[in-house]
Amino acid sequence: MKDILWLIQNTLSVTFRKKKNIVMYLCMPLVGIIIALLAYGGNQGTTLNVGIVNHDNSEITTDTIQFLEGLDNVEISKIAAKDMKDKMTSGKLDTVITFEKGYSDSVLKGQPDHIQLTSIKGAAITGYVKSYLYQFIDNLSTISRAADGNEQTFKQLYSAYQQKDFKLGTHSLENAARSKNMTNQTIGFLIMIMMLSAANMSEIILLEKENRTYFRLLSTPINARKYLLANVIVNMIIMTMQVLITLTVMKTIFHIGLNVSFVDAFFVMLLFSFIAVGLSLLMIAFSNSRSAASALQNLIITPTVMLSGCYWPVEVMPKGLQKIADFLPQRWALDTLTQLQEGQSFSSLYLNYAILFAFAAAFFLIAVYKFSRNNSTQNFV
Amino acid sequence: MNVLEIKNLTKKFGDFIAVDNMSLTVAEGEIFGFLGANGAGKSTTINMIAGLLRSNDGTISILGKNNAKQSRFAKMNIGMVPQDIAIYEDMTAYENVKFFAGLYGLRGAELNERVVEALEFVGLQDKHKSYPKSFSGGMKRRLNIACAIAHRPKLIIMDEPTVGIDPQSRNYILTSVRKLNEMGCTIIYTSHYMEEVEEICSKIAIIDHGKIIAEGTKEQLKSIITNTKDVWIEVKTTEKVNLAAIQDINGVEAVSVDENFIKINSDTGVNNLNKILEHFMNSHIEIRSLQEKAPNLETVFLTLTGRNLRDQ
Numbered sequence: 002m003k004d005i006l007w008l009i010q011n012t013l014s015v016t017f018r019k020k021k022n023i024v025m026y027l028c029m030p031l032v033g034i035i036i037a038l039l040a041y042g043g044n045q046g047t048t049l050n051v052g053i054v055n056h057d058n059s060e061i062t063t064d065t066i067q068f069l070e071g072l073d074n075v076e077i078s079k080i081a082a083k084d085m086k087d088k089m090t091s092g093k094l095d096t097v098i099t100f101e102k103g104y105s106d107s108v109l110k111g112q113p114d115h116i117q118l119t120s121i122k123g124a125a126i127t128g129y130v131k132s133y134l135y136q137f138i139d140n141l142s143t144i145s146r147a148a149d150g151n152e153q154t155f156k157q158l159y160s161a162y163q164q165k166d167f168k169l170g171t172h173s174l175e176n177a178a179r180s181k182n183m184t185n186q187t188i189g190f191l192i193m194i195m196m197l198s199a200a201n202m203s204e205i206i207l208l209e210k211e212n213r214t215y216f217r218l219l220s221t222p223i224n225a226r227k228y229l230l231a232n233v234i235v236n237m238i239i240m241t242m243q244v245l246i247t248l249t250v251m252k253t254i255f256h257i258g259l260n261v262s263f264v265d266a267f268f269v270m271l272l273f274s275f276i277a278v279g280l281s282l283l284m285i286a287f288s289n290s291r292s293a294a295s296a297l298q299n300l301i302i303t304p305t306v307m308l309s310g311c312y313w314p315v316e317v318m319p320k321g322l323q324k325i326a327d328f329l330p331q332r333w334a335l336d337t338l339t340q341l342q343e344g345q346s347f348s349s350l351y352l353n354y355a356i357l358f359a360f361a362a363a364f365f366l367i368a369v370y371k372f373s374r375n376n377s378t379q380n381f382v
Numbered sequence: 383m384n385v386l387e388i389k390n391l392t393k394k395f396g397d398f399i400a401v402d403n404m405s406l407t408v409a410e411g412e413i414f415g416f417l418g419a420n421g422a423g424k425s426t427t428i429n430m431i432a433g434l435l436r437s438n439d440g441t442i443s444i445l446g447k448n449n450a451k452q453s454r455f456a457k458m459n460i461g462m463v464p465q466d467i468a469i470y471e472d473m474t475a476y477e478n479v480k481f482f483a484g485l486y487g488l489r490g491a492e493l494n495e496r497v498v499e500a501l502e503f504v505g506l507q508d509k510h511k512s513y514p515k516s517f518s519g520g521m522k523r524r525l526n527i528a529c530a531i532a533h534r535p536k537l538i539i540m541d542e543p544t545v546g547i548d549p550q551s552r553n554y555i556l557t558s559v560r561k562l563n564e565m566g567c568t569i570i571y572t573s574h575y576m577e578e579v580e581e582i583c584s585k586i587a588i589i590d591h592g593k594i595i596a597e598g599t600k601e602q603l604k605s606i607i608t609n610t611k612d613v614w615i616e617v618k619t620t621e622k623v624n625l626a627a628i629q630d631i632n633g634v635e636a637v638s639v640d641e642n643f644i645k646i647n648s649d650t651g652v653n654n655l656n657k658i659l660e661h662f663m664n665s666h667i668e669i670r671s672l673q674e675k676a677p678n679l680e681t682v683f684l685t686l687t688g689r690n691l692r693d694q
């Protein structure tokens with residue numbers, strides 16, 4: 002243990018004495034925040050223009066529209082169905098909500114239907130109107146199910162609901178969408194930097210083999226297992242710092258609301274750092290030179306980071322690619338954070354954690370198996 | 383007690399047998415030379431002793447303990463100077479030695495003392511703050527040694543520590559090997575340079591094709607071949623020399639050419655000098671000098687293995 006600590010300490014001090022490494026490992030993750038600010042920072046205060054096409058004149062419909070009007074930064078205008086296309090393509094409207102005949106009846110029956118949300122902009126824009134709207138409608142239908150068709154009871158429950166819970170949900174929609182986007186952008190970038198740094202740190206193993214220092218180390222009381230463990234620990238330390246720095250700077254300097262508790266976000270990213278280390282070891286195990294490793298890293302990291310929605314929302318990609326993204330650990334990390342942001346409780350996402358953990362475990366196991374095989378063919382102890 | 387005991391050691395790389403059923407004992411206080419041509423199996427043997435390579439068969443004991451079963455004990459007592467320079471370019475000379483010494487559990491003031499001592503030993507104390515990038519080949523070799531001795535091992539293994547370096551560094555290294563030995567270290571020393579081995583080693587093993595073909599002190603080895611002698615004839619030009627014809631002369635064991643010298647190894651019991659000189663006269667080859675040599679290790683090696691140590 003003493004010798005492992007010695008190795009760790011030495012690697013850290015040699016790594017961070019180079020300015021290049023400080024920039025690469027500790028400053029680069031923050032670039033994501035700046036990109037996010039550039040991309041979404043200007044959005045603050047702009048309003049979302051929502052057109053309403055109403056074919057269902059009833060109390061419930063009017064209330065629903067009123068609810069939408071009550072949201073911050075949302076501008077409601079009533080339009081005719083035939084103008085819908087024009088107004089959207091010309092950019093006057095961001096999205097149009099159509100209430101078809103039978104909407105309020107369906108809500109009262111507890112099975113909401115006959116409502117349509119049309120948009121030519123990405124889900125990033127409409128997602129939040131959608132989620133608030135559906136939440137509202139869900140609440141209505143829950144009430145009506147509780148009333149069990151009795152109009153009197155429904156009215157009572159409904160007015161009680163309007164007075165109490167209703168206002169709760171109307172905190173700034175635009176801000177929530179914006180901060181979700183910014184978080185995604187920042188964390189997406191952080192994920193990429195984490196993967197690159199992990200790959201770099203693991204590459205030290207190959208560098209030491211090429212420099213022969215690895216073999217010299219094995220002639221000291223250090224053995225291959227201890228050496229590998231020290232490398233993994235250094236790697237984890239660096240990634241933990243990256244996550245802490247990014248989350249802290251986001252929160253305290255740029256005031257980007259995570260909408261997730263710091264601890265929860267940290268836990269998810271910590272799980273991801275195991276994945277990053279596991280994957281980087283795997284890539285090293287299958288390369289016999291640093292150039293081979295670099296090629297493999299380029300081949301794997303950049304495309305998977307793109308596919309998994311670290312640079313842009315997955316929703317903008319074709320369905321087929323989205324399916325592929327489901328097999329990528331980065332996607333699962335981002336998805337877990339998104340679900341937390343959307344209000345899922347930490348404990349309800351255990352399946353997500355299990356999947357993230359499984360990715361890490363699989364990568365580590367294959368890497369260690371491959372390492373031990375490499376060693377036995379080269380006959381090194 | 384014997385510092386090193388090797389019994390029936392065998393190492394195969396695929397079908398190739400690099401070390402072949404080797405047995406060897408190195409007693410405390412010895413400077414033990416491994417002499418062998420390229421690919422003889424010296425480094426392979428050494429790597430197994432240092433615990434870097436697994437053997438296929440046989441046992442190695444360091445200070446009486448099996449080096450596979452008690453690897454930590456073995457490693458703590460060995461200082462390995464690898465054939466390929468293994469130091470960190472992005473750490474100073476001081477940091478390099480400190481790092482490796484620290485792996486043996488040294489800390490604090492004691493660690494610092496030992497590091498300084500090791501650097502002084504190889505004559506790099508003035509360069510302790512410099513990075514190896516700026517070092518000459520010889521200085522890197524010396525640092526390579528310093529990294530292996532700071533923890534004061536009982537057994538120091540040096541795999542060709544003097545390859546490709548300037549005479550000053552070489553002298554420094556040879557002197558420090560002797561000093562280490564005087565301080566009580568047992569040393570295993572491999573080299574291509576016959577003169578070095580002859581100069582510093584108290585015992586020598588000649589290795590060829592993974593086997594020890596002769597072992598003993600210089601004198602013992604030389605006595606193997608005292609029934610032959612060497613005659614060196616310096617000629618103006620070697621063009622017209624017919625080696626095969628000389629080889630055919632009665633009593634001649636071996637003939638080789640080294641620059642302008644014709645080196646003839648010949649049976650002491652046969653008086654054939656006249657015959658040899660006659661050959662040169664008849665071929666009209668101008669003789670510049672003639673000397674008779676006592677046998678040295680080079681001739682021992684040549685006679686035993688049939689090949690030269692270097693350049694093959």
Ligand SMILES: Nc1ncnc2c1ncn2[C@@H]1O[C@H](COP(=O)(O)OP(=O)(O)OP(=O)(O)O)[C@@H](O)[C@H]1O
Nearest residue numbers: 379395400418419420421422423424425426427465
């Ligand atoms: N990892 C390996 N795989 C296959 N063959 C090997 C391996 N290591 C060494 N050999 C072979 O084993 C033989 C002995 O090699 P070794 O390095 O021990 O020789 P050496 O006596 O140290 O030579 P040199 O003077 O060149 O250092 C050589 O023929 C070499 O090609």
Ligand SMILES: [Mg+2]
Nearest residue numbers: 424425426465
């Ligand atoms: Mg060798």
